[in-house]
Amino acid sequence: MFVKGKIFWLRLSRQLLRPKRLAFVEACLIGLVSGLAAVLLGQAVDWAGALRVHISYRWPAYLVLPGIGLVGGILAGWLVERFAPEASGSGMSEVKAVLARVPMPLNLRIALVKLVSATLVLGSGMPLGREGPTVQIGAALANQLSNWAPTSPEHRRQLIAAGAGAGLAAAFNAPIAGVLFVVEELLQDVSGITLGTAILASFIASVISRLYGTHSLDLNLNLAVTHTTFFAQEIPFYLILGVLAGLLGILFNKSVLASLALNRRLLSLSLPRRIGIVGLVSGGVIALLPVAFRNNAGLREILLTGDADWLFAAIAFLVQFTLIILTYGSGAPGGLLVPTLGLGAALGYLVGATEHSLLGMSAATTYAHVGMAAFFSAVSKVPITAVVIVFEMTTDFNLVLPLMIVSVVAYLVAEKIDHRSLYDLLLEWKGIHITKEPSTEGLLAQLSAADVMQARVETLSSQMSIDEAVKAFSDSHHRNFPVLEKGRVVGIVTQKDLVSIAAQHLDTDTAISQIMTPEPVTVSPTATLAYVLQLLNRYNLSCLPVTEGRKLVGIITRSDIIRVEAERLSGNTQQVEPKSAPSYVIYQTRAPATGKGRLLVPLSHPQTAQTLLDMAVAIAKARNYEIECLQVIIVPPNRVPSETPVQISKSLQLLQRAVLLGEDWRIPVHTQIRVAHNVAGAILETVKDRHIDLVLMGWKGTTLTPGKVFSRVVDTVIRQAACDVVLAKLDEKRAFDRWLLPMAGGPNSSQAIQLLPALASLSKSPQIKLCQVFQPNESIPDTGLLENSVNFLQRRVKGNVMATPVHANSVAEAVLDCAKQNNSDVIILGASRESLLQQVIQGNIPENIYRKSNCTVIMVRSATA
Incomplete structure (x- = not known):
């Protein structure tokens, strides 16, 4: 009862833990956890930001804002430096490196430190975004989950990508953009399981964010509905906006790297001090600007609702551009995508204001919306994601065409100057170069x-x-x-x-x-x-x-x-790469399977087919095997097997004979006809495809091929078949009454002895003689092997079994003499893959026996030899 219960739970657990089912369950869990983490980060940042702005109204802003920035920066820097240095910066480039199989830490510790430190940085007013932290947090949580439930490296990689997509979807409340960003930038994989897990995780994270979040990036919820239009006459201005965004996006990327280099080379300060100083400077600058600059989200809303003028937009672009570069260069934990949206909105507003003053068609706010996608596309090199992310935040169909125009133009301009995205540049700055090579x-x-x-x-x-x-x-x-x-x-x-x-x-x-x-x-x-x-x-x-x-x-x-x-x-993949199938199955039949094993009989000559089938039936009866009959039709090398018409009527007659014989003896017989360039290749493919346990082949006894022992087909099968091989050279009498088995020990002799009872059943009264050849100087030979073999056969063969030790210098000649004296009908030999061929080439035992005997010779090669 206990065993049955154990089996039931094992089966149930395996059904639930099937790869795709488990992947979707894990994706749901990742989406839930990532969404909650993003909500926690967003609400904490909004609460801290609101408190900071409120305090700046009650006390002098020139003291409060720099002070909060200094304290928040020092605390965040200390936390990162002390507990998780990997949590500095955006985190997006680190996630991309991990997905590219670069060994970098990504775990729960990093996620927690990133969550708290990003809250301190963003809550103290530094102009960075929360999308980078949410992506790294989501990926880290997914990676931690895969460590708790061990899985394959590829499955783990897909879970990390799903976590990253969920983090981005929750930050922007844009599930489609989260999936596209995974495919377009991070993972670059569109396999079914990747898309499925990424979509599911992003959807759930977005739902959590929408239900419990603040929607600070959801333009459709926070902003008043503005009327957007698109006219053909505006296309030149959108092109100009795309070009400007492309050029300034490249400048932004280069400036980020320059700021990082400046901090590394010139400022020999600890991370807490660097972030604290940047927080102090940032707070001081914001204190000198209008009140709208104290809230980064509010600043973006002013540009998108039309409550600004061109001067305000220009100041916003210059100030934000400078502060973002300085802040990120210090190593502060925060993202760069949300800031690029703000810069794009300011740039678009400037172009829109110019167009409105000249043509008076669309409001500057329309260009501000479109500019976000343009700058985003230029910086990150993800034009499709840029279009979708702004569309998802606005849900305005009138923006689709302008978004497509500016995003593609900005991407092409930036790509022409430098094809690397911001995250590729950040990785290269850290000495990590990702190349798209074939993966393990x-x-x-x-x-x-x-x-x-x-x-x-x-x-x-x-x-x-x-x-x-x-x-x-x-x-x-x-x-x-x-x-x-x-x-x-x-x-x-x-x-x-x-x-x-x-x-x-x-x-x-x-x-x-x-x-x-x-x-x-x-x-x-x-x-x-x-x-x-x-x-x-x-x-x-x-x-x-x-x-x-x-x-x-x-x-x-x-x-x-x-x-x-x-x-x-090591570069040696010839032995492991999958091989293309040179043969083509044009006909096959299947019989009920026994599940005990399969015996393959390649049939070629009608003269020998009946004898080989009789031998196959005898072996199959003894071992409860199924029989697989194969007919190979050869086509010229210049013809494709799958496209070459052939005649199969004669082959069908031969196979039908095998099926009828199997029905008589109640043995399952499968049949197939293959079209191939060579017989050996077709046999080996059948051995592999049908999991053959034993191959029974006939051989005519001669070969005209130079350097070949038996024939090209037989030699190839003996060397390469991963199963037992029985090779039969049949004489004209086809009698199976008198058997001679030369003994030499080893796995092949043992295999021959194991096979002999089945083959001996072809005779009603078989007489079996075992002989072992000893050197003449062995006066007292060890006949233990002979005695054991006789005992084994006597219990299994209904006939006479005897053994004879023979003294001779030549083993082959002694065996042939024994066969002649005994008037043997069959000699059964054991031989291995390599030693057999080497012995035959050198004119040793198997060749002499196989070629010089006038009776049937059966050679057995064990797969383990």
Whole structure:
């Protein structure tokens, strides 16, 4: 009952924790937290700002404003310098660096320090914005969440981007702009999950901001509705506004860098002193100006509602431009996007006032609205976001065309002078250069588990005892074993499970099903490595079984992924890059699956097809395998397989014979016809695509290809197939009564012995002779291997089994003599990938036996050899 309950909760948790479902849940949480943080920052800044203005009315402004600026700057600087130096500045460039995979801190500590220090700076009257802090706070909170719930690097990156978008959306109350800013400037990724999480987080953050915020940046809520128009005659003035915004935007960016350099080189002061001095100067300047300058949001409203004149706008632009540059250069925590909106409004008002005096068409306030987008676009190099953000704040459709004109013109002018955005320049000033190179996650998203998994897996049976499992662990270097029951994955046992045996007071005779982890996390062969890595991180695993349904087809470990990483970094990606499929499946049939394994039979010659199918049926019956029959149709290299018309009538007749044979023996038979440039490639693709466990091939016995051992097809399959291979050279008699098995030890001989009972069933009364060749000087040979093999076969073969030790100098000649004396029908050999080929090339055992014998020769190559 306990195990069933555990399985239920495991299944439920995995359903809820599926990547996309979890991503959207996390996006909702990120949007909620980011929105609340933005509301808290906005209300704190508005409360502090209102208190500062109120005090300046009651006491002398020339004392109050500089004093508040000095105290607020010192406190904010001390907080940042003492607890989180990374919280200085806007924070937008740091978030962009993290999203570009630059290792920089971004956590809850930075978010809290940024929240408090930005409140002190903005509340004391310094002319910076709160959008930079809200973006960094949102990204930091999202990153902290991904650390609490471990995930893949790419998924973590998307969550950070969603947090940044939510922060910007909450600051401007513009959810669409928040998403676009993520896509256009920060992440530059339009994948489904990125857009989904960013949209959801930005929407929720905007809702929170609208419900509980102050709407200080929502022009549609705070300003009186003004009548905006657009006439064709105004286009030249909008073009002029775009050009001016582009030029002044570049000047603004260069001035920010110059201010930072000045503070670094000439002012050897601590951060609290630098910000305090800037706060003092800023307060002093504002105290000398009209009362409207004491509230930065109110100053922008005056420009946008038409309550100003051209002189007021000019003074506002010059004063704000200078103070923003000085304040940001000191390292004060605050954003630059909102200030650029104010500068753009002042610049647009000046151009609008000029147009109104000459043509009298549109009010200067229309140009003030449009100027915000122009300056924003020039500074940040995000024309689409600039258009949308002003439109979302005004919801005025009459502004769309002017916004598009000025934003694009400003962007093109600024791009012509310097293609880098303000945040790129800030990163380069810090020595961080972001280049758009292929990412590791990009490579991991292209590769699948089947590309790098280990096809041969050490497993345990669910019926094994704990004592047997401990022995298996001691005999292997692996730390995890999938547990199979009737060929299907039912659990996994790790070293940690063995350690917990004593605590559970279990006997060593207890079945491992009592200690294994049931329903283990698995992946399909088509899963991307990025998804595999995400699962490994989320569940803190070192490996994952790869399954097709419930059938185990391989295992993938962290080491496999690290190997791919290492090969990519070393520039050797030939072995890991996905290969294009040269063959094309034009026909296939499927039968019910057993889930125990698959045996592939490439059929080419009708003369040998029936014998190969009989052998395949014998093996499939013994192992409960499915049979996969393959017909390959070759086309010229200059023809595309998928586009070349071919005749398949003869191939269908051959495959139909296999299907009927399978029906007679109640064995599932799958069939397929592939069009390819070469047979070997088609066979290897089928082995990979269909997760073949054993390939049974026929060979005619000769080759005319220079340098080839058997033939180009056979050599390639023997070397590269990641499964067992059985190669049969059939004689004309096709008899299977008398068998000769030369013994040499090793995995291939063992594999041949394991296969022999199935093949021997082709005869009603098989006679099997095992021989082992010893050197003449071995007077007392060790026949232990022979005896064990005889005992094994006698229990499994209904026939006569005997063993003979032979003394000879030539192993090949001794085997051939034994075959001749025994009148053998079949010789079955074991051979490995490399040693076999090398031996044959040098004229050793397999070649002599394979070529000189007059009977059928079956060669077995184990995948583990």
